[in-house]
Amino acid sequence: GAVVSQHPSWVICKSGTSVKIECRSLDFQATTMFWYRQFPKQSLMLMATSNEGSKATYEQGVEKDKFLINHASLTLSTLTVTSAHPEDSSFYICSAPPSSDYNEQFFGPGTRLTVL
Amino acid sequence: GQNIDQPTEMTATEGAIVQINCTYQTSGFNGLFWYQQHAGEAPTFLSYNVLDGLEEKGRFSSFLSRSKGYSYLLLKELQMKDSASYLCAVSDSNYQLIWGAGTKLIIKP
Numbered sequence: 001g002a003v004v005s006q007h008p009s010w011v012i013c014k015s016g017t018s019v020k021i022e023c024r025s026l027d028f029q030a031t032t033m034f035w036y037r038q039f040p041k042q043s044l045m046l047m048a049t050s051n052e053g054s055k056a057t058y059e060q061g062v063e064k065d066k067f068l069i070n071h072a073s074l075t076l077s078t079l080t081v082t083s084a085h086p087e088d089s090s091f092y093i094c095s096a097p098p099s100s101d102y103n104e105q106f107f108g109p110g111t112r113l114t115v116l
Numbered sequence: 117g118q119n120i121d122q123p124t125e126m127t128a129t130e131g132a133i134v135q136i137n138c139t140y141q142t143s144g145f146n147g148l149f150w151y152q153q154h155a156g157e158a159p160t161f162l163s164y165n166v167l168d169g170l171e172e173k174g175r176f177s178s179f180l181s182r183s184k185g186y187s188y189l190l191l192k193e194l195q196m197k198d199s200a201s202y203l204c205a206v207s208d209s210n211y212q213l214i215w216g217a218g219t220k221l222i223i224k225p
Contacts, residue, residue: 034213043203043217044159093158097211105149105213110158 006108021079021111023094029074030096038091050077084115118142120216127222136189144209150189151203199223
C-alpha cells in the first residue's frame with residue numbers, strides 16, 4: 001500500500017526554538033496533506049490542510065504564524081513549529097490522500113515533539 | 117455542528133466478540149472509516165464504508181446505516197494485540213475527516 005513518511009520521528013527542543021517536521025508521500029502524489037495534533041488520551045485534532053502550490057487552510061484556533069506550513073511539491077509538506085513552548089509538546093501526524101482518490105487517507109508514523 | 121459519538125472505553129475477553137458503535141451527524145457524507153491506534157503510534161486503516169451494509173475483512177467487520185447515521189466495528193476472536201483505541205471518522209462534504217474521540221478497547225485474558 002501507499003506509504004507516507006515523517007521526519008523526524010521524535011524531537012526534543014528548548015523553549016523558544018523552531019522545529020521543522022517533514023511529511024512525504026513515497027509512492028504517490030498528494031496535492032493535499034493534512035496535519036493533525038494529538039495530545040495524550042485524546043483524538044486527533046485537525047490543525048491545517050496543506051495545499052500544493054497555495055496557502056494552507058488553518059482550522060479555527062490554530063495560529064498560522066506559529067505553525068508554518070509549506071507544501072512545496074506533490075510529495076512533500078513541512079510543518080514548522082516556531083518559537084516552541086512546552087504546551088506545544090504533542091504528537092504531530094500528517095496524512096495524505098492520493099490525488100486520484102480522496103476516499104483514502106494514508107497516515108505518516110507521527111512525530112513526537114517535546115519542548116523543554 | 118458536526119459530531120461523532122463512540123463509547124470512551126470497552127472491556128472484552130480474549131477469544132470473544134466485541135462491537136464498537138459509532139453515531140455521527142455531519143455536513144455531508146463521503147464515507148466512514150475505522151482506524152486502530154496503539155498508544156504512541158499513528159492510526160492504521162481498518163475499514164471504509166460508503167454504502168449501507170456489512171463489510172467483512174478477516175476478524176474485523178464494519179457496518180453502516182446512512183439513514184440512521186450509525187456504524188459499528190465488530191471484532192471477532194479477540195486477541196490480546198487487539199487492545200488499542202479504535203477511531204471512527206467520517207469524510208464530510210469537503211472530504212475532510214471528522215474524528216470521534218476513540219474507544220479504548222481493553223482485552224482481558
